[in-house]
Amino acid sequence: MKQRKKHQSCKLRCKKKVICENPLNDEEQTSYLDEQQKLADFMMGNVKEFGKYSFELEEKREQSLINQSTQMVTAFSVFSIAIYTLLPVFQNIPIIPFFKLLFCVGIVTIFLLASLVLAVLVQWRFKYYTMKNIEEFYKSVNEEHENYTTQAQFDIQWKDQLKDIHLSKFKLNNRRVKLIKASMVLFFIAVGTVILSVIGIAFIMI
Structure with missing residues (x-):
């Protein structure tokens, strides 16, 4: 086992030695950098597409x-x-006593109105983070042009913008979910109150 480890470490040292002794020429360096750039473009392109798909789902x-x-x-x-x-x-x-009937109707109405208000709030267009407009983006590129020389760098900007918008909408949608749940609970309470009242009236009439 020790001999095997020694053999592997020896091979690594030999590789490093070969690389050090034989540095890449200009053409090889250019080819290597191009490959790295293509890899970066490929990776960030996929990240951008994933972000767009995730945002569309939201x-x-x-x-x-x-x-x-x-x-x-x-x-x-x-x-x-x-x-x-x-x-x-x-x-x-x-x-059926009129005041008891009026009381039941009042309770049901309160729950229904509360449910309605919450349901309407869900449809409210809350303020959320928006993307830069074209003029803002142009200024950003113009002022920091050294940071926008490759497609991958532009994709990073896409990723950052989509991340902020997605996070903003995600929080708002979670708020909407809570409002809908509360609205449904109040609505079912109102329905339950009506059902119990009808059952009570039926027993009285019997």
């Missing part, structure tokens, strides 16, 4: 959350119409 997520909140508003509208349509029917039942 935008789709945002639109999905907004659509879901729209459905919540629709459900709120239908449910509210149903309640206030049936309210006169329950008022005509003499067994």
Whole structure:
């Protein structure tokens, strides 16, 4: 085992010695640098494409959350119409105390309104980080042109811009998720209150 390690270390020393004794000529250095540049362009190009794809998914997520909140508003509208349509029917039942009925309707209305407000807030276009406009980017390139001499360096700028926008939208979408969850909880509480009230009325009538 020791002999094997010695043999490997000897080979490494020999390689280093060969490289030191035979430095790359200008043509080989140029070829080597070109290969490294192509590799950097390839790597950063893939990073940029990944960032664009990730950002597109986050935008789709945002639109999905907004659509879901729209459905919540629709459900709120239908449910509210149903309640206030049936309210006169329950008022005509003499067994049901009017004040208790009014109290139940008031509780349900509060939960529904709170659910509606949260659902509408989900659709609010919150402020988020935006990309540089073309003039700002031109000034940046013009002032720091030595940092923008390869495609990989431009891709790094793309990556930084997409990262900031993606992070901004990600935080906003997480906020929207919380609002939708709270809206749904309040809506289901309202529905549950109505169901329990109807069951109670049914028992009274029996």
